[in-house]
Structures are given as structure tokens and as C-alpha cells.
Amino acid sequence: MGWRRIKAPLPPGRYYFSGNEAVAEGAIAAGCRFYGGYPITPSSETMERMAHRLGQIGGVFVQMEDELSSIAAVIGASWAGAKAMTATSGPGLSLMMENIGYAAFTETPCIIVDIQRAGPATGQATRVGSGDIMQAKWGSHGDYQIIALSPWSVQEMYDGTIRAFNFAERYRVPTFVLGDEAVGHLRETLEIKPWVRVFDRKKSRGRPPFDSKNPRQIPPMPTFGEGENLLVTGSTHDGHGIRRTDDPKVHSRLVRRLNDKILLNQQDIVDTEEFFIEDAVVTVLCYGFTARSTLTAVKELRERGHKVGFMRLKTLWPFPHERVGQLSQGVEKIFVPEMNRGQVAGEAMKSSRCEVVSFCQTNGEIIRPEVIRQEVMRVL
Amino acid sequence: MVRAMEQYLRSEIPSTPFCPGCGHGILLGLVLRSIHALGIDMREMLFVSGIGCASWIPSPHFNADTLHTTHGRAIAFATGAKLYNPKLRVMVISGDGDLSSIGGNHLIHAARRDIDLKVICANNMIYGMTGGQVAATTPLGSTTSTTPLGNPDRPFDLCKLVQAAGGRFVARHSVTQPLALMESIKKSLSFEGFSFIEVLSPCATQYGSKNLLESAPKIMEWLMENCIPREEAEGLSPEELEEKIITGEWGYVETGTG
Ligand SMILES: Cc1ncc(C[n+]2csc(CCOP(=O)(O)OP(=O)(O)O)c2C)c(N)n1
Ligand code: SF4
Ligand SMILES: [Mg+2]
Numbered sequence: 001m002g003w004r005r006i007k008a009p010l011p012p013g014r015y016y017f018s019g020n021e022a023v024a025e026g027a028i029a030a031g032c033r034f035y036g037g038y039p040i041t042p043s044s045e046t047m048e049r050m051a052h053r054l055g056q057i058g059g060v061f062v063q064m065e066d067e068l069s070s071i072a073a074v075i076g077a078s079w080a081g082a083k084a085m086t087a088t089s090g091p092g093l094s095l096m097m098e099n100i101g102y103a104a105f106t107e108t109p110c111i112i113v114d115i116q117r118a119g120p121a122t123g124q125a126t127r128v129g130s131g132d133i134m135q136a137k138w139g140s141h142g143d144y145q146i147i148a149l150s151p152w153s154v155q156e157m158y159d160g161t162i163r164a165f166n167f168a169e170r171y172r173v174p175t176f177v178l179g180d181e182a183v184g185h186l187r188e189t190l191e192i193k194p195w196v197r198v199f200d201r202k203k204s205r206g207r208p209p210f211d212s213k214n215p216r217q218i219p220p221m222p223t224f225g226e227g228e229n230l231l232v233t234g235s236t237h238d239g240h241g242i243r244r245t246d247d248p249k250v251h252s253r254l255v256r257r258l259n260d261k262i263l264l265n266q267q268d269i270v271d272t273e274e275f276f277i278e279d280a281v282v283t284v285l286c287y288g289f290t291a292r293s294t295l296t297a298v299k300e301l302r303e304r305g306h307k308v309g310f311m312r313l314k315t316l317w318p319f320p321h322e323r324v325g326q327l328s329q330g331v332e333k334i335f336v337p338e339m340n341r342g343q344v345a346g347e348a349m350k351s352s353r354c355e356v357v358s359f360c361q362t363n364g365e366i367i368r369p370e371v372i373r374q375e376v377m378r379v380l
Numbered sequence: 381m382v383r384a385m386e387q388y389l390r391s392e393i394p395s396t397p398f399c400p401g402c403g404h405g406i407l408l409g410l411v412l413r414s415i416h417a418l419g420i421d422m423r424e425m426l427f428v429s430g431i432g433c434a435s436w437i438p439s440p441h442f443n444a445d446t447l448h449t450t451h452g453r454a455i456a457f458a459t460g461a462k463l464y465n466p467k468l469r470v471m472v473i474s475g476d477g478d479l480s481s482i483g484g485n486h487l488i489h490a491a492r493r494d495i496d497l498k499v500i501c502a503n504n505m506i507y508g509m510t511g512g513q514v515a516a517t518t519p520l521g522s523t524t525s526t527t528p529l530g531n532p533d534r535p536f537d538l539c540k541l542v543q544a545a546g547g548r549f550v551a552r553h554s555v556t557q558p559l560a561l562m563e564s565i566k567k568s569l570s571f572e573g574f575s576f577i578e579v580l581s582p583c584a585t586q587y588g589s590k591n592l593l594e595s596a597p598k599i600m601e602w603l604m605e606n607c608i609p610r611e612e613a614e615g616l617s618p619e620e621l622e623e624k625i626i627t628g629e630w631g632y633v634e635t636g637t638g
Binding site: 033034036060062064065066068069070072073074075076077078079080081082084098099102224225227228229230231232233234235241242243 | 390392393423424426428439440443444445446447448449450452453455456457458459460461462463464465467468485486489
């Protein structure tokens, strides 16, 4: 197990897909064979396509009775050996939170695709938002890490979903594809390459499935039915899964290791994309669909001679504090446009040495390039 | 017999965490004896539980794959594992609070789907682990830590509930009826489809102490007096049946499969 190269299930070539459909195709390509979910706008297209595609290839699809059970079934299937996923939007994500913490604590690979809509509460079900960034990281109780990607195109909905599965399997961690309504419903060309690189969880008979001496290393993950007498529990446990709920050392070691295994490997996970950074006076830090508007705005500003840079977060969690810190030393300001009340801006302030200017738009609409252009002009 | 049962228990776990006289310990033994009687290889079994004293019956004691989940969600986790690997024989063992209150929705939906799960509900008529609060299974009028003046609500009849949701094999027994209970567990193990066994499992510590049944022998005696097999109940008048718990099997029983 580990890395392998497989043929893409779809014939290579150019396709015209929506972002949500591309997620489903990416999942199939990555080897996902279990989908458990509950319908919710604006993510249901992924579920419908998975129902169809898993039926064709002999995978398992189940529409559960709610989101609590959807993520529970995904975790159960993962321990039964499946690469497993669910997709949802804000209200569903809120319901999944307890079991996402369970997945983090039991080191269960699983994929949660969150197609963000305008919240809070039922909010604007069909409109765009990106208000779940902090919930994805901190939504369940206790201290734990997750990985989250932030796709900006249909291509990245496909490639990013494959990547998400590889991260989940490799680091045994719940991994989010944090899309938004705009990228989920966007239709554009998707290029399917002939080969896909996939990672399959590592197994090793008899070795403790919940501990490793080196915190960077990920313990092997056996599967139910292999005779390993697996003890999986969401209570504090030792390396073999035995409950140790009153041992301070065991708890402290476990919580630290679960955080360290992601944070010490972040070099391998964190991914940013940067343009026009070298001489920039103001850099726009962006992610998700808003990065598309930002790129247009930054190019226009450059054409007019303004020294504006572009930095896109392809992964949101773990947060690229090191890179933001470096960047902040060369610019006067970091400008962060977001479809929430400043969630990433607030995070960037933790590592930035320069002023971070937050621009928030929470009206259920995408932030237009001209708005970003004008707002950046004000701080130049 | 006792020595023969040791193979089913993890040798590294010195004892169970249950109070003396807790019904859950008896149920633990009866589940393992049923498995032993059928000669089932524990490597084929997956035990899934939620949160509560009852959820500790399989985890960490059983020498098999165990999945100790979140409160109420055991059936949903089990559904994912069973659907992905139908070869696993999946048994859910959890409490009345876990399965019928916080997890009630998963219970009825799994019954409706007729998914092959063997669900055993250890019903002590109370939230044992958290200190004896009222449950959806607490008898009308009982005193609990959250109903100091007596429970104003009627309890669920769990067997009827599951049957109405589509469960094809349901049974109810008390741990004071070990032979009948084992027969039903064995049937459920060889039954293909959703099966549900409600097991009256006394909790003197949290239920008994507040309801004049403060010792394990007293609450056992109470169960022995009040649990009546359905065949016997047929001859009794409604007055005689008041406050009685009718035990037995209901629904379609298939044999020789699995
Ligand atoms: C989401 C959530 N809510 C509440 C609890 C607290 N809690 C733990 S066990 C329990 C009740 C268990 O009762 P039951 O399932 O009947 O098992 P018993 O202890 O009686 O055997 C509760 C409410 C929890 N662990 N998780
Ligand atoms: S509190 Fe009740 S259910 Fe829990 S172990 Fe004690 S007797 Fe058993
Ligand atoms: Mg109980």
C-alpha cells in the first residue's frame, strides 16, 4: 500500500462539468467506493452523481436519514476498508460536527465536501457564502487537526477531491473540500488526464493502530474482518485502542500526537499559488471562488501600474502561517476579501507582520472584480 | 464452560466496570454463550456500541473487532460497515437511552431498511451512566433524578416501535430469563435482516435506588415477578397485566440462514 498510479476511470480528454459533478468524478478516480449522505442545496448534485456512478462500478451508495448518520456511516465504512465520503452544506455540516471530532480522534480517513452557502441558520440556501472556514477547523469540541482544501475551479474540484482522498488516507484524518455554491455550480471545461496517483492507507499486522514513536509518522490502519481484534473508540485510548480515560499521560500524548501528525507534516500539505508578489506593496490574500474575482482585479490593477500581488490559498487548513508571515515582511498591507465576516483575515493576523485589511461581503453574492479593485485602490 | 468462554474475552482487561449486580454483566455473558453455542468465529463479528454503561458490554471486553462510537449513533456507524462489507456479522449492543432516545431515528430507519444488523438493547429503564435521569423507557410514575415527583410520561414499547418500523424479528426478555434470551440471540445471529432484542437489564444503582429496589437482589426479584412470557400473559386479565412486562418473540422467524 501507499502510492500507486492507476488509470483514470473516465477516458482522458476534455469534459464540460459542474463543480459538484467534478467532485464525484474525482472521488471515483481516487478510489472512493462508499458514499453516505443527505440531500442539501447547493451540494446535492454530487450525491446524485455518486448514486449513479457507484451503481455502475459496484460501490456502495446510501442515502441516510440525516447528516449525523451520514458521517457515522462514512466512518463505519472507512473502518470496514472503504475510501468513503459525504457531501453537504452548512446546516448539514453543523449536524456532522460531533462525529467529525470522533473521526479525528479515531484517525479515520474520510472526506467531507462542504459546498458553502450563505448562513447562518438556513440563511440563503441557494446563495453563495464562505462562512464555514472556522467551523471546518474548530467545529467539534476539543483540540484536533483536519485538512481543508479550497478549490476555485471545476478542474480543482476534480483534482482537489483526489488530493483530499490522498491526504485522508495518508494522514488518517478527516479532510474537507471546502467549496462554495459558486464553484459547485460553475460549469467549465475539465481536463481528465490518463493517470491518477492515489494513496492507499498502510497496514501492518500487529502494530499498534493508534500510536507511533515518531509523531510525524502515521500508525497503520487495519480493517474490520482481518482478525486484528480492532478496538476503535472515541474515548481516550492507548496505542492498541484500550480506554485510558483517567490517565493524564495517555490523554496528553494522544492529543499532542494527533495535532503534531498534521502540523509537523504541513510542508507536505500546505499549498499556495502566488503571482506578482516580488515588488508588491499590497498583496491580496484570497481563496475559493473569490480568488477568481481577485485575479481579474489584480491583473487590471497591474495594467494600471499598481504594485499589487496575488496569493491564493489552495489549502486553508492547516493554515499557511509560515508563508503568510514571510509574505507580510515584503509588503505594506495584506488585503483579504471574503464572503464571511473576516474569518481568514483574522487567522492571517496571527502570523502577519504587516497590517491585514479585511473586506467582508455577506449578501449571498460573489464579490465582483470591480469591487475588489476599488477596495484595493483605497488601501494602496 | 467458564474456561471455554475465556477465549472470547480480552485477557488484558482485568474486570468489567459494571456495578455489582448490574444486568449488563449478565447480558455480556449470555451474548458470548450464544456465539459459542453456534460456533461462530469471532473474526467474522463486528460489535458496535454507542455511549453508556451498556455500550461497554462489547468494548473493550470482546475479543473481536469493536467500534465504540458516539452517543446514539451506533446503528448508523454499523450501517456503513455492514453495507460496505456484507460478510461482517454486525451486532449492535447499546443502552435504551442510546438506541431509543438520542438514536431513535437511526433505530427506526435501520428497521425500515431491513439491514442485517443484530441489535441488542440493554434496557435498564434509565440513563445509568449519567446518574439516573429519566429515559424514554422509564415507567410512568417512576422517580428519577430529573423526575423527582414521578415520571409524567409513558415509556416506549420498543418492540412495537421496531415492528411498526418494519423490523421482522423482535424479541424481549429479561436477564432473569437467560435461556429464552439466549435462544433469541441465537436466532438473531442466524436471521438475515434487521433483528431487535430488548433485554431488561437491571440497574439497582441508578434506577433501583430511587424506586424502592435499591439492591441487586431486589430489582432482580422485581423483574422475575413482573416479566411474563407472552404465552402465560394470554390467560391473564387486563388488571392482572397492569405493570407487567410481556416477554417473548414477535414477527417472522427464519431459520437455517446465515
Ligand atoms: C451527545 C451526547 N449527549 C449526552 C451524553 C451523555 N451521556 C453519556 S451516557 C448517557 C446515557 C446512557 O444511557 P443508556 O444508553 O440507557 O445506557 P446505560 O448507561 O443506562 O446503560 C448520556 C446521556 C453524551 N455522551 N453524548
Ligand atoms: S450504573 Fe447501573 S447500568 Fe451502570 S454499571 Fe451501574 S448498575 Fe450497571
Ligand atoms: Mg439505560
